[in-house]
Amino acid sequence: MAGEAPVAVIDIGSNSVRLVVYEAITRAPVPLFNEKALCGLGREVVSTGRLAEDAVERAFSALKRFRGLCDAMGVGQLFALATAAARDAENGPAFIAECESICRTSIEILSGRREAELAAFGVISGFHKPEGVVGDLGGGSLELVDVRGTEAGAGITMPVGILALQDRASRSLNKADKIVRDTVRETQVVSEMEGRTFYAVGGTWRALARLHMFQRGYPLHVMHGYRIPAREVADFTRIVHRADSEALAHIEAVSNARRPLLAYGALVLENVVKAGKPADVVISALGVREGLLYSLLNDAQRAEDPLIFAAQEFNILRSRSPRHCEELATWSGAFFRSAPALEEEVQDARLREAACLLSDNAWRAHPDYRAEQSLNVIAHAALVGIDHPGRAFLALSVYYRHMGLGEDEYAPRLLELVSSGLRDRARILGAAMRVAYILSAAMPGILPRVPLRVEEGVLRLSVPADLASLVNDRVHSRVRQLARLIGCTPSVEVG
Numbered sequence: 001m002a003g004e005a006p007v008a009v010i011d012i013g014s015n016s017v018r019l020v021v022y023e024a025i026t027r028a029p030v031p032l033f034n035e036k037a038l039c040g041l042g043r044e045v046v047s048t049g050r051l052a053e054d055a056v057e058r059a060f061s062a063l064k065r066f067r068g069l070c071d072a073m074g075v076g077q078l079f080a081l082a083t084a085a086a087r088d089a090e091n092g093p094a095f096i097a098e099c100e101s102i103c104r105t106s107i108e109i110l111s112g113r114r115e116a117e118l119a120a121f122g123v124i125s126g127f128h129k130p131e132g133v134v135g136d137l138g139g140g141s142l143e144l145v146d147v148r149g150t151e152a153g154a155g156i157t158m159p160v161g162i163l164a165l166q167d168r169a170s171r172s173l174n175k176a177d178k179i180v181r182d183t184v185r186e187t188q189v190v191s192e193m194e195g196r197t198f199y200a201v202g203g204t205w206r207a208l209a210r211l212h213m214f215q216r217g218y219p220l221h222v223m224h225g226y227r228i229p230a231r232e233v234a235d236f237t238r239i240v241h242r243a244d245s246e247a248l249a250h251i252e253a254v255s256n257a258r259r260p261l262l263a264y265g266a267l268v269l270e271n272v273v274k275a276g277k278p279a280d281v282v283i284s285a286l287g288v289r290e291g292l293l294y295s296l297l298n299d300a301q302r303a304e305d306p307l308i309f310a311a312q313e314f315n316i317l318r319s320r321s322p323r324h325c326e327e328l329a330t331w332s333g334a335f336f337r338s339a340p341a342l343e344e345e346v347q348d349a350r351l352r353e354a355a356c357l358l359s360d361n362a363w364r365a366h367p368d369y370r371a372e373q374s375l376n377v378i379a380h381a382a383l384v385g386i387d388h389p390g391r392a393f394l395a396l397s398v399y400y401r402h403m404g405l406g407e408d409e410y411a412p413r414l415l416e417l418v419s420s421g422l423r424d425r426a427r428i429l430g431a432a433m434r435v436a437y438i439l440s441a442a443m444p445g446i447l448p449r450v451p452l453r454v455e456e457g458v459l460r461l462s463v464p465a466d467l468a469s470l471v472n473d474r475v476h477s478r479v480r481q482l483a484r485l486i487g488c489t490p491s492v493e494v495g
Contacts, residue, residue, distance in 0.1 A: 001313060005076025006032055009289040010066055010103060014042030014085035014139025014163055015261070016203060017059050018289075019066040021073055025293050027125070027301055028310040028384055033073065036203075037062035042085035042139040046159075046167040051089045059095075063102045079292060080107040083115055084140025084161060110288070116143035116155020121291030123199045123284050124150055125306060126224060126384040128350075132197030132278065133189055136287055137205055137268055139163035144189040144272075147199070150302065158183050162204050162264040173241055173263055180271045193276030198230075201287040204265035209283045211262075212236055219413035222380060224285035225387045230278050237270035286384065305350060307385035311357035314381065319360040323444040329356035331447040332432050339454035339486060342428065351390055352429055354383075355397040359433055360442055362402065371403035375411060392417040393426050400430025401437065405481065424485075431482040435461065438474050446470075459488040465495040 001023060008021045018036040022029040039058040041051050070078055080103050086092045087109050100107050110118070119136035129149045136143040138161045145155030159168070160180050169176035184190050200209070209226050212218075215236075218226075228236070241263035273281065294302065315322045332352060336342045344352065358381075362374040378395040386394075392414045399411055405427050415423060432452065440446040452461050461479050463471055476492055483490035 001317070005074055007077045007293070008070050008073075008075045008079070009292060010063065010078065010080040011289055012041070012059065012063075012080065012082040012086060012099060012107065014045075014083055014141070014161055015040060016139075017041075017062045017066075019069060020289055021070070021075060022293065025077075025296055026309065027297065027304040028306040028313070029290065029293050030310075030313075030382055033069065035066070035069075040139070040163060041089075042161060042163040042167075044167060045085050045089050045140065046164050049090045051085060051091055051095055056091075056095055060098065060102060063099055067103050078103065078105050080105055081118075081288065081292065082107050082109045083138055083288075084112075084157075084159075084164070087111070088140065112141060112143060112157025113155050115141070115288060116145040116157060117152055118288040118291035118295065119143050119201050120145040120147050120152035120155065121294045122201065122286040122288060123147055123291075124152065125290050125294040126284055126286035127199070127282075128305070128307065128347075128385045130197070130199060132199055132282075133193045133276065134199045134201060134284070135205075135272060137161065137200070137202035137265060142268060142272075144187070146189055146192055153189070156187065156189055158187075160184075160268055162261045162268070165264050165268070166261070173267065176264055177241075177267050177271070180268050181275075184271050184275050187275070190272065190276040193272075193278045195277070195279050198273065198276065198278040198281045199284045200269065200281050201284045202265075204261055205269060206283060206285065207262060208237070208240065208265055208269065211240065219416050220379060220388055220391065222388065222391065223283055224384065225391075226283040227388065228281045228283075230273055230280050233273045233281055234270055237266040237273075240266040241270070305385060307350060307354050307383060307390075308357070310381075310383050310385070311354040314361060315357040318363075320363050320442045321360075321444050324440060324442050324447070325357050325360055327444055327447045328359060328433065328436055329353045331436060331452065332356055332429065335432055335452045335454070338452075339488075341486060342425075342454075347390075348425065351386075351393050352397075354386075355394045355426075355429060356433070358394060359398050359401060359437075361398070363442065371399050374402060375399040375414065379414060389417050389419070389422060393422050396423065396426040397429045397433070400427050401433035404434075405431055405485070428482070428485050431478070431485055435475070435478045435482055438478055439463075439470055454486070454488055457488055458491050459483040459486065460491045460493060463492065463494045468494045 004024045006021050007025050011018045016036045016038050020031050021033040039055045041055045044052045120134045123130050123134045130147050134145050140161040142158045142160045146153035160183050165176050206223050315325045319325050362370040365373045375395045450463050480490045
């Protein structure tokens with residue numbers, strides 16, 4: 001996207017040091033580059049009170065590379081954050097001073113409450129009206145904070161990050177289990193979790209979720225929005241923290257660096273879920289870094305729907321005519337509103353609008369592969385503000401637009417994620433898109449003049465006389481196809 005220079009965030013965590021460069025500060029920031037170095041800064045802070053020298057040297061080396069990458073990428077603004085290890089260590093101030101010299105920018109040392117706030121903002125920026133408790137597990141601490149829509153409560157921080165926990169427990173999982181259990185018991189934020197959603201933030205919990213995906217044979221390898229019913233969490237985490245890390249060595253879903261710490265992350269998750277009794281655990285790929293960018297937005301920008309914002313940018317980048325896709329959203333909305341059986345809830349309408357904005361993303365592909373390509377691109381796109389069934393709906397709607405309604409050749413696994421009702425709605429929207437595209441050739445200015453309505457059991461396409469030449473047998477065929485899906489009589493009226 002043309003416009004501002006890229007913006008970067010360096011996150012100096014207790015376990016990893018990471019650079020993420022984003023296209024711009026927007027409602028749905030897109031990462032241009034993402035790299036981490038597992039330095040283990042918080043490995044010995046509890047027992048020695050100091051950052052380990054080898055970890056410090058690894059961090060300095062990573063930061064020198066990150067500063068060079070920012071220069072090469074033309075980064076306009078660089079933000080740098082440091083969390084629990086740098087905050088708590090005796091040699092933390094000297095370490096931060098050298099980091100600032102390397103990065104050539106000031107570094108914000110986050111308090112526990114500030115870290116919780118930014119983690120909550122990250123979840124608010126990445127989910128549509130989240131409702132539950134955010135838990136951000138790092139190397140040094142666990143932050144918990146209540147979220148309700150766009151509001152974040154006062155967060156708390158607990159010293160049970162995976163490296164700190166390993167250190168405090170002298171590498172004993174039994175001791176670690178007791179430490180976590182005693183720490184989270186009767187915590188107010190935990191008690192407010194019952195029956196709601198627990199949003200899990202942090203690399204170790206993402207690694208756990210990846211392992212859970214692997215065991216389930218889950219069809220969509222997208223971490224953000226991955227949902228695990230709470231009833232499954234206890235059994236799964238118990239298996240993980242009782243398994244030797246070497247037993248996981250053959251599983252590519254878990255990186256070598258994460259395996260030794262996975263058991264501690266599993267212990268923390270098990271105890272939080274056991275104490276809080278949430279309905280489910282949802283993985284958030286967005287956390288403190290994205291929360292920082294969200295905190296920089298004005299009220300109007302925060303109020304934007306992140307899914308629609310991202311789909312609009314996709315539309316600008318990939319469509320033959322962005323205005324046509326916008327007209328398609330309006331045109332299809334009028335059609336759905338005209339049919340009582342197709343009544344939309346707010347969530348249905350936003351998914352339909354997003355699908356229309358994404359509907360022409362594969363036009364440069366060979367015609368034989370447009371359905372397959374659009375399915376893969378949309379299902380795996382960097383979209384936020386949407387769950388996995390919603391992703392499947394978007395991908396299937398555009399897939400049916402290209403492939404037709406009788407073929408599921410490339411989509412059988414994705415169909416596992418949607419209910420029969422959502423699949424039917426995707427087929428109807430795909431069929432309506434097929435009418436729209438055959439009439440308009442993806443060009444703007446036509447759809448507003450050819451309304452499609454359901455009136456007293458008749459699906460009526462009205463075409464003005466000066467556009468009569470656009471109507472042929474293929475148009476009639478596609479209108480009939482859509483009419484059969486919704487149980488109406490087709491009618492194409494010209495003039």
